[in-house]
Amino acid sequence: MIPIAKQSKPISAIKKGDKIFLQGKAMIVDDHFLFMDHKTTKEMIIECYNPENEREYQVRYFDDQVETSIEVYELVNDFQYVKREPAEISW
Numbered sequence: 001m002i003p004i005a006k007q008s009k010p011i012s013a014i015k016k017g018d019k020i021f022l023q024g025k026a027m028i029v030d031d032h033f034l035f036m037d038h039k040t041t042k043e044m045i046i047e048c049y050n051p052e053n054e055r056e057y058q059v060r061y062f063d064d065q066v067e068t069s070i071e072v073y074e075l076v077n078d079f080q081y082v083k084r085e086p087a088e089i090s091w
Contacts, residue, residue, distance in 0.1 A: 002070050005090040011046075011066050014091055020048050020059060021090045022072060027057060035060070059089070 005021075014020070018029045027048040036043040046059040056075040070089065073081035 001068060002072060002086055003088050004067060004070065005088040008091055011061065011091065012044075012063065014046055018091065020046065021088075022057065022086045023088065025050060025052075027051075030056075038062075041065070057084075 014029055014032050016029055016031060019026045020029060021027070027050055029046055029048045031045075031047040033045055033047075034042055035045045042063040044061055044063055047056065048059065049056045058073045058075075058081055060069075060071045060073065062069040072084045072086055072089065074084050076082050
C-alpha cells in the first residue's frame, strides 16, 4: 500500500492537466477514466507522465477504497506496465 501524503481535492475530481506527485516529483495527468465497473465498485485509472523524462505511469484504484487500493504502474515499453512502489503519492 502506498501512503497518501496529501489530498488537495477528492481523487475523483482529478482531470487532465492536473498534477500528481510521486516521490515528490510532479507528474502531469493525461487522462482519468473508468477501467472496469464491478457493480459495487469502480476500478479507475489515472494516466500521467513525468515531463522531465517522458516516462508514463498509471495510478490505479477502486473508487470506494482509495486509501487501501491505490497502486502505481510504470510503462516500461510500448505495451507493458510494471508495478512500482513509491514511498508516497499526493495530489
